[in-house]
Amino acid sequence: MxxxxxxxxxxxxxxxxxxxxxxxxxxxxxxxxxxxxxxxxxxxxxxxxxxxPFPDPATLFIIPDHYIFRMLYSQGVPLEDLGVPRIDGGWTETDTRKIWRRFAENVHLLRGTPSRMWLDYAFHDILGLTERLSAYNADRLYDQIDAQLKRPEFRPRALFERxxxxxxxxxxxxxxxxxxxxxxxxxxxxxxxxxxxxxxxxxxxxxxxxxxxxxxxxxxxxxxxxxxxxxxxxxxxxxxxxxxxxxxxxxxxxxxxxxxxxxxxxxxxxxxxxxxxxxxxxxxxxxxxxxxxxxxxxxxxxxxxxxxxxxxxxxxxxxxxxxxxxxxxxxxxxxxxxxxxxxxxxxxxxxxxxxxxxxxxxxxxxxxxxxxxxxxxxxxxxxxxxxxxxxxxxxxxxxxxxxxxxxxxxxxxxxxxxxxxxxxxxxxxxxxxxxxxxxxxxxxxxxxxxxxxxxxxxxxxxxxxxxxxxxxx
Incomplete structure (x- = not known):
């Protein structure tokens, strides 16, 4: 595709x-x-x-962002599947690539929301992505973002200045x-x-x-x-x-x-x-x-x-x-x-x-x-x-x-x-x-x-x- x-x-x-x-x-x-x-x-x-360095894409963009997981939860996606930690220490997904894939399968739910615009800006203007995230390119874009986050110019102080x-x-x-x-x-x-x-x-x-x-x-x-x-x-x-x-x-x-x-x-x-x-x-x-x-x-x-x-x-x-x-x-x-x-x-x-x-x-x-x-x-x-x-x-x-x-x-x-x-x-x-x-x-x-x-x-x-x-x- x-x-x-x-x-x-x-x-x-x-x-x-x-x-x-x-x-x-x-x-x-x-x-x-x-x-x-x-x-x-x-x-x-x-x-x-x-x-x-910032961690992987899922830990940076999905797990802490209630704007994103709120919308997915409303459509029946369990918060555990998105890596949101439980206060009782119970199971939640820890494989960040799986979390990213789950998000990519449902990213269409953010259409028309400010969260979608913020993500598009971050992906395109900050991280240089040229493809819209989907289930079909989730792994490839995960790898591309992950590689970017390991570079010195994507550390917090460098981004603060940028x-x-x-x-x-x-x-x-x-x-x-x-x-x-x-x-x-x-x-x-x-x-x-x-x-x-x-x-x-x-x-x-x-x-x-x-x-x-x-x-x-x-x-x-x-x-x-x-x-x-x-x-x-x-x-x-x-x-x-x-x-x-x-x-x-x-x-x-x-x-x-x-x-x-x-x-x-x-x-x-x-x-x-x-x-x-x-x-x-x-x-x-x-x-x-x-x-x-x-x-x-x-x-x-x-x-x-x-x-x-x-x-x-x-x-x-x-x-x-x-x-x-x-x-x-x-x-x-x-x-x-x-x-x-x-x-x-x-x-x-x-x-x-x-x-x-x-x-x-x-x-x-x-x-x-x-x-x-x-x-x-x-x-x-x-x-x-x-x-x-x-x-x-x-x-x-x-x-x-x-x-x-x-x-x-x-x-x-x-x-x-x-x-x-x-x-x-x-x-x-x-x-x-x-x-x-x-x-x-x-x-x-x-x-x-x-x-x-x-x-x-x-x-x-x-x-x-x-x-x-x-x-x-």
Whole structure:
């Protein structure tokens, strides 16, 4: 069988209308090669500390990528067949060539998805493949990719530079010793890799590790976390540690809702006492999470860390998956999320602070025009994060721009972040975002709603300037 060619079209994702497409081409050409600011993501810092070769194609592209195996699982492919490890140590396929073949047999399931576009970019633009993956050429392409990954120019640091990454943030929890970040900083390599402070495991009473990690937080900081004051002091210490040893410029909070509280310190201390004693009700756990968002904002005003709030993900929805394979295995869902009322207690205290940046994300697109854009279009402390997770897609990005721009403008947004674990997808994701934004701006120019010179300025801002400024990178 003759393999189908892999040749992504140079005008992909640009508008179909010839006049608008011409404008979009010019705009895209002006930003296509700008450096990448990747201010929030989940890549492994050990890659850049150790600079070891990436493993085989299946371990790199399939086993860790819930975007891919989620789709295959929906069509009846067992996760064990794709090498996803079980938390009980039970059988899962370890022959990476077999895993790759299984994926190749089902790669057609990704047609029309952003995952397909990211993979096409990685295979063609990064790895130099000229054939579309299929069951018929799976072994040959496996060998071709495997050989590429063994070459020095495909090691993490070389790719970091080839991708024109100017700065990249990973994400660690407060107990992490940041050894890999320290190793990167002492290695003499010039790549900028920083950490971000993600405290959910010690601020969310419903987190699976809360009961064991809060005492450990006290142990490593030397503070008495049995008291509210000691607990807050321990968190401040770890934030300083992340700034000093990992170059952190941001925090990240993945709460189930955007609920905030503004309790008196006496009431907060009493609530904390019930939480650490394991006596808090579900309502009290939610109130505690809300109070901790306010406390994190207070600390950010002191230490300058940018605050990100990623609410609204129902995680581990399918117990047959989460109970067998653990967290982040594709069984997560967007949920309806309130922002205006939920954030008011925190915004009453900190919303008007010009020296504080709080970046809001959402999985509930119905809130863009109704809540998030009006909020960010008013409060100096608020900015809007880009289309995230399920909406990190061409149509999701277009909907985002269409719904937030009229009320919040461009400059209350923060450009793009890729929020990915998949290193090879970073340039693909940024390229996709730049193409969609240039198409949106081209339409405004074609409709005489934006002058051409302004469109070029905005295109650069969305691709580079806004993320760099918002995240202090």
């Amino acid at each position: 003759t393999p189908a060619p892999l040749a992504p079209h140079p005008d992909r994702l640009l508008p179909a209308d010839p006049e608008t497409r011409g404008i979009a081409r010019e705009l895209y050409a002006s930003v296509a090669d700008l450096p990448i600011i990747s201010p929030h993501g989940h890549t492994d810092p050990s890659w850049f500390a150790e600079d070891a 991708f024109r990454i100017e700065a990249l943030a990973t994400t660690e929890n407060p107990l992490d010793d940041l050894r890999h970040h320290r190793a990167i900083r002492s290695s003499g390599w010039g790549g900028k890799v920083v950490t971000a402070f993600r405290p959910d495991n010690v601020t969310d009473p419903d987190h699976a590790r809360f009961r064991q990690d809060v005492p450990e937080l006290g142990r490593i900081t030397g503070h008495d976390v049995g008291s509210w004051d000691g607990y807050l002091a321990a968190l401040r210490d770890r934030r300083r540690y992340f700034i000093e040893h990992g170059g952190a410029t941001s925090t990240d909070h993945g709460h189930p809702t955007a609920h905030t509280e503004n309790l008196s310190q006496a009431d907060a201390a009493a609530l904390y006492g019930r939480v650490v004693a394991g006596q808090a009700s579900a309502d009290e756990a939610e109130r505690f999470r809300g109070q901790m968002l306010t406390e994190m904002a207070r600390m950010s005003l002191d230490d300058g860390l940018v605050m990100q709030i990623h609410p609204g993900a129902l995680r581990g929805q399918n117990p047959a998956v989460s109970g067998t394979f653990g967290e982040a295995k594709g069984d997560d869902w967007p949920s309806r999320t309130d922002y205006v009322r939920a954030l008011k207690p925190m915004l009453d205290v900190f919303g008007n602070e010009r020296d504080l940046t709080i970046i809001l994300f959402t999985l509930d697109e119905s809130t863009y025009a109704r809540e998030i854009a009006p909020l960010a279009g008013h409060y100096p402390a608020l900015k809007i994060g880009p289309a995230w997770w399920f909406h990190d897609s061409p149509e999701g990005m277009r909907r985002f721009r269409e719904q937030v721009t009229e009320t919040a403008g461009f400059y209350n947004t923060v450009g793009f972040n890729d929020d990915t674990r998949a290193f090879f997808s970073i340039p693909a994701r940024h390229d996709l975002s730049r193409r969609i934004d240039c198409g949106f701006l081209a339409r405004l120019v074609a409709e005489h709603r934006l002058d051409r010179d302004e469109a070029f300025e905005v295109a650069r801002a969305l691709a580079y300037d806004l993320a760099k400024a918002a995240y202090k990178l």
